[in-house]
Amino acid sequence: MALSLNKPKLDNLASDIWKSAERLRGKFKSYEYQSVILPIIVIRRLECVLIDWRKQKSAEVRTNRPNLTADEVAKWVKGLELNPKQCPFSNRTDWTLRSVYEEDHALLKDNFLSYINGFSRNVDDIIEHFNYRDTIGLMVKNNRLAPILNQYKELALGPDQLSGLEMGYIYEELLRRFSEQSGDEAGEHFTPREVIRLMVELLDIPIPDRHLSIYDPASGTGGMLSVAKEHLLERAETPEERARVEQFVTVHGQELSPTNYAVCQADLLIKNDRQATVHLGNSLISDDPYSREPGDQWPETKWRFHRMLSNPPFGVTWGGKDGYEKEARKLER
Numbered sequence: 001m002a003l004s005l006n007k008p009k010l011d012n013l014a015s016d017i018w019k020s021a022e023r024l025r026g027k028f029k030s031y032e033y034q035s036v037i038l039p040i041i042v043i044r045r046l047e048c049v050l051i052d053w054r055k056q057k058s059a060e061v062r063t064n065r066p067n068l069t070a071d072e073v074a075k076w077v078k079g080l081e082l083n084p085k086q087c088p089f090s091n092r093t094d095w096t097l098r099s100v101y102e103e104d105h106a107l108l109k110d111n112f113l114s115y116i117n118g119f120s121r122n123v124d125d126i127i128e129h130f131n132y133r134d135t136i137g138l139m140v141k142n143n144r145l146a147p148i149l150n151q152y153k154e155l156a157l158g159p160d161q162l163s164g165l166e167m168g169y170i171y172e173e174l175l176r177r178f179s180e181q182s183g184d185e186a187g188e189h190f191t192p193r194e195v196i197r198l199m200v201e202l203l204d205i206p207i208p209d210r211h212l213s214i215y216d217p218a219s220g221t222g223g224m225l226s227v228a229k230e231h232l233l234e235r236a237e238t239p240e241e242r243a244r245v246e247q248f249v250t251v252h253g254q255e256l257s258p259t260n261y262a263v264c265q266a267d268l269l270i271k272n273d274r275q276a277t278v279h280l281g282n283s284l285i286s287d288d289p290y291s292r293e294p295g296d297q298w299p300e301t302k303w304r305f306h307r308m309l310s311n312p313p314f315g316v317t318w319g320g321k322d323g324y325e326k327e328a329r330k331l332e333r
Contacts, residue, residue, distance in 0.1 A: 010166055014173040017041065020151045021178075027142035034178040036139060038171070038259060039130040040097075040152050042266045043116075045167065046089065046123060047096055048158030049270050053087060084120070088272045093118035097153040101146065109140045112149070122269060129262040129280065164271055165230060168223045169193065171263050175221070191220075191311040196227040199309050205232060207241045208248040215298075215305035217283035217312075219253030222264035224309055225276070226251075252305065253278040254297055 021033040028036060057077045061068065068076065080086045095115035103111055113136065116127060127133070139145040156162075162170070172191075205212065205228070216224045229249055236242040251273070255261040261280045268276045279297035281287065287295030 006166075007169075010169050011173065014170050014177070017170070017174060018177055020148065023147065024144060027144055028138070030181045031178075032138075033181065034175065034259065035131065035135050036144070036148065037178075038174065038263065039127065039132040039135065040148055041155075041157065041171075041174075042126065042130075042263060044097060044152045044155055045157040045162075045270065046119075046266060048156070048161075050081070050087075050089075050091060051096070052158055052160065054081065057081075082120075088274075089123050089269050090120045091115070091118045091123075097149055101149040101153050105146055108145055108149070109136065112136065112145065122265075126262045126265050126269075129258040129265075131258070159270060164226055164267060165193070168221060168226055168267065171221050171267075172223060175260075191223060193223070193227060196224050196309075197231060199224070200228045200231045203228075203307050203309060205307055207232065207236060207244060209244060211248050211250065212307070213305045214249065214251050215308045216251075216253040216310050217298075217308070218310050219255045219264060219278055220257075220260045220311070222253060222267050222278065224311070225253055225278075226267065226271075228307075228309065250275040250277075252276070252298070254281045254283050256280070256282045256293075 017037065021037050024033055024036060054077055057080055058073055061073050061076050065073075065076070081090045082092065084090075093115055095111065095118065097115075100108065100111045100115055113133070116133070116136070117124075119127065136145065139148060157167070159167075205214075214225060214228050216222075219225060229245070229251055232245045232249060233242055236245055253264065255264060255278060258280065261278065264278050268278065279294075281294040281297035283296055283298075285293070285295040287297060287299065
């Protein structure tokens with residue numbers, strides 16, 4: 001049975017988040033809003049996952065080792081968290097957005113950076129692609145760090161409140177609004193879920209009994225890849241078929257925008273889909289290690305995926321000296 005999205009509920013949540021972006025007016029340019037808002041949403045969602053994981057593991061440890069003190073349980077859980085085999089991502093500190101906000105505000109920046117720097121390498125990669133540390137400095141300079149932390153410190157963004165598909169809708173609705181606010185093309189980011197589902201239907205993907213790969217060369221925040229696999233899981237009629245989808249279907253993508261790439265990577269981390277692979281790169285050009293712009297990161301395999309679906313980057317410049325035509329033509333050979 002297909003998962004339906006409660007769009008009024010999601011639109012209301014997106015509007016509430018959008019209001020916090022509007023509070024940046026006068027301190028940030030409209031095109032800078034997303035550099036403030038999107039990372040804090042991603043961090044809060046990751047934090048919700050970690051908090052729930054810690055609660056679950058703490059309960060398991062107390063059941064299995066009833067003689068441990070509360071401090072010993074916390075230490076044991078922290079050891080599990082820092083083991084990548086036990087937890088897909090971690091934070092070395094005990095900070096949360098709420099505890100950072102509730103401490104001395106004279107130390108707000110230092111404590112928040114301590115929290116940010118405590119994340120495991122895979123989350124740090126996401127933060128780096130958001131260029132968030134520089135943004136934190138601007139938030140402090142413009143006296144906006146405390147209000148933003150206060151806004152998001154308890155926002156219910158965990159997977160038990162919002163599914164991956166629902167969170168994807170929120171991300172892309174916000175990206176659409178940010179794009180419109182700054183005068184960019186909203187279509188660069190957003191493809192309606194109904195359109196993606198139709199595309200997946202047209203691909204006529206069977207429930208596999210062997211490896212089946214799906215590729216999106218302009219993956220954005222990963223919506224097409226997520227919907228494709230979710231759609232197959234919904235079509236599975238038995239637990240055995242569902243297990244085959246989980247085992248055999250792998251999704252792969254490439255995205256040029258560092259922000260969209262970071263959102264996509266965060267979503268994959270939360271799903272703990274270790275078979276999914278998304279690269280930061282431009283599918284239209286060959287990769288040149290001396291170029292500032294990363295090119296195609298799938299040079300050996302780009303024509304070997306079993307299925308491909310995409311909303312191509314129609315808005316990019318094609319011809320002329322600033323276009324991609326010359327480089328893209330090289331890939332035809």
